[in-house]
Amino acid sequence: MQQDNPLEPIRQQITALDQQLLQLFARRRELSIEVAQTKADAVSPVRDVDRESALLTRLVQQGRELGLDGQYVSRLFHTIIEDSVLRQQAWFQERINPTHPEQVKVAYLGAKGSYSHIAAYHYFERRDRKLVEMGLPNFDAIFTAVDEGQADYGILPVENTSSGAINEVFDLLQNTNLYIVGETTETIAHCLLLADDAKREQITTVFAHPQVHAQCSGYLSKQGWDQQYCASSAEAMTRASSEPNTAAIGSARGGSFYGLNVIEANLANQARNESRFIVVARKSISVPLQVPAKTTLLMATSQQAGALVDALLILKQLGLTMTKLESRPIHGNPWEEMFYLDIAANQESQTMQDALLQLRKITRFIKVLGCYPSDTILPTELAAPALADDPRLTGTAAVQTSAPLYSRQLKPENSQINLNNCQFGGQQLQVIAASNAAVTQAEVKIKEQGGHVLLTDSDDVATTLPTAKVISSETQLANINSHLQLLLIEAAQMANQQLLTQVGKQPRPVLLSRGYGASLQQWLDAAEVILQQGNQQVALLAQRHQDIVDFHDLAELQQLTHLPIVIEPGRADDSATTQANLAKAAASIGVSGVLVSLSEQRQPDDYAVFMKALYA
Ligand SMILES: C=C(O[C@@H]1C=C(C(=O)O)C=C[C@H]1O)C(=O)O
Structure with missing residues (x-):
């Protein structure tokens, strides 16, 4: 019966041709992987627009001779080449991340x-x-x-x-x-x-x-x-x-x-x-340099005018193309924004490393969410010389910076942390006053006698002063008041990796105490955990429990890290004047803040004496 249908024999021929086409496509794909293997040895990029352009020009020409429309031929081959390029990219990807x-x-x-x-x-x-x-x-x-x-x-x-x-x-x-x-x-x-x-x-x-x-x-x-x-x-x-x-x-x-x-x-x-x-x-992956890559950053700039523009200028000056910019509110911080940036570059390239280094200096929070192969294969236009220079390829040599984020090696100048109008890491010594009293009462005292930040356990937010709080657990962190500006991690929690990791995800500055008996290196390693998560606003707090603040350690710390250092001067039974003198001495070697008690009542007004002696 079917033989009676005149369509049938023609369709059979088409089916046979389609079958051959499929086999040819499959064979072409195999050859494309062989090409990738050769490119790996020669370290040349996957995409070769010159080759594509020559190939398409020839195919369009030959197609015309066979009566095929030029557009049709170039569309068909774009699909074929796209598959070929993506396959090669996947092959390279697998080669360097073979797990x-x-x-x-x-x-x-x-x-x-x-x-x-x-x-x-x-x-x-x-x-x-x-x-x-x-x-x-x-x-x-x-x-x-x-x-x-x-x-x-x-x-x-x-x-x-x-x-x-x-x-x-x-x-x-x-x-x-x-x-x-x-x-x-x-x-x-x-x-x-x-x-x-x-x-x-x-x-x-x-x-x-x-x-x-x-x-x-x-x-x-x-x-x-x-x-x-x-x-x-x-x-x-x-x-x-x-x-x-x-x-x-x-x-x-x-x-x-x-x-x-x-x-x-x-x-x-x-x-x-x-x-x-x-x-x-x-696990993050590395992208081979033969493959066009994208790096996605999560970033919070300071709230000063033009802060985002400054960040984008860094990219511009380094010739990096930003393919996307999204902003989202930061949960718990009304009117503050987190930015998502897609940059057409390999994280391991020198240019991107330079960009990250410069961005870290001016951002409150920065984290690389990942570097991955870009899957957008734009069609090669015929006879367009500009396409010969594919801007999406950053063919620079891989440079992996191994210096830790806290180190001076990575960032020679001091880091600064801004809380409202006060600045840790700047010229002036900042005073954090700890108080168990009611917030309003403490605020009056600080405003009368000087001081910058109030360390309190109270959740009362009725103060215009920046407030700090001791955070001892992840649960406590999950429930913090959105007005809280500075998180203090005490000695007992310095080695609590989970807490450090969570704190590292916060867009708020952190004051990290040295653990009991911890070496300077262990302390800095703990700071690194926070920095690695994205939070770039870490200061180190040398507390009284270290008996006396060790000036040798402070001087050494200054050389090792760009992070601001805050001290709790002297022993608890040192007089307010002794504490102020220690604070001044510490400031002279670059310490940027002191933590003192507001409510100790050993003398009529210890805090007033301290402040007076500090600025004497
Ligand atoms: C196969 C190659 O790699 C890519 C894919 C091409 C293709 O499928 O024809 C052409 C050029 C390259 O962008 C090649 O370089 O020859």
Whole structure:
């Protein structure tokens, strides 16, 4: 019977040709990996736009001779070359980070068929990894699953060409221990999906994720359907497959998992509807220099006018391209912003190391969230000489700075910490007054007799003075008052790595006491834990329990670190005048603050005597 159909023999020929094309594509891909191996030996970049340009020019020419449209040929080959470049990048990536097993457990939002699932599928397929799927109900659960080791990777959408940034993911990135190790961009084609037995005219309700609703708002506003939000596109599709008179918005591929048919396609407001996803893992990765890389920074500048501009100028002066800048409020610090920057550079390149060094000097908080291969492969335009110089390649030699963040070697000049109008690490000695009295009472005394910061255990925030508080546990840290400006870690907690790590995630300055019997190195190592987490505002506090403040140690510390040093001068039974003299001596060797008690009543007014002697 079939032989009677005149289409059939032609279709058979097309099928046979398609089969050959597939084999040729596969063979081309193998050769592309061989090319990568050669590039590894020669240390040349993956992308070679000159070669692409020559190849495309020739192919377009040859295509024309065969009657093929030039646009058609260049579009086809862009897809082929894109695959080839991404494959080579993945190959290089695997070569220098060879720890991955054959199968990986990946956490994503929603169930099978969600956009995140499809992005995960594409990303790991390119890396020849078998996916063990772990669909989760929300972004928070994805971060937790990876953090706790239940999943190897998490895949998270960060932005969409129609609806913009996915704020929830940015907010979770503020407090994560995870690193960004990859990115991928998916073209999202939103379709109206209906179950087999459903009819378009009978639709009363349409299900979709809120982001999808936003991306298709133009189309939906004309339909008059009840619009219901779902936690994921997969949930939307599940509901549409079982509830009568409903439809879902999702991808054609996703719909096929749920037995849904495409009724209408291309519903998004913007013709080019793409989402960018990031891949997170517990360990950061190195990106080979052959591969164009992106580095993502999390940064809080000071609140002075122009602080962000200063930071961006550093990038400009170093010739670094910023591909993205997002800002999000800092949780617990009203009107303060955390910035996310994507920079088209390899973290290990000299330029990026220089940028980080300079940025650390002017930021209150800075952390590298990750350096990863850039997956955006822009098509090579024909005969465009400018493209021969691909700005996304930072081909400088790798330089790994091994000096610790606290060290003078890394940063010769003193660090400064600003609290309102007072500045630790500046010219003037700052006085922190500790008081158990009511905040208002202490404030009056400080304002009358001098002083800069109030150390109090009270949560009363009715003061215009910067306040400091002793923080002894993670629970206490989680519940601090947002007005609190300075965190004091006492000697007993100096080795509490977990507390130091959490404090390192804070956008607030930290005063770190030396642990009982701790060496200078152990003290500095504890400071390093905080700095490594991003918090650059660390000062060291030499307390009285060290018996007397050891000037030899202070002088040595000055040489080892740029961090401001604060002392609690003298023994408790030293007179106020002795303490003031010690404080002055310490200031002369570069100590930037003193911690004194406001409420000791050994003399009529010890604090007043201290302050008077200090400035005498
Ligand atoms: C395969 C190569 O690597 C890349 C991929 C190309 C391709 O697939 O044709 C061409 C140039 C490079 O950007 C190559 O350098 O030849």
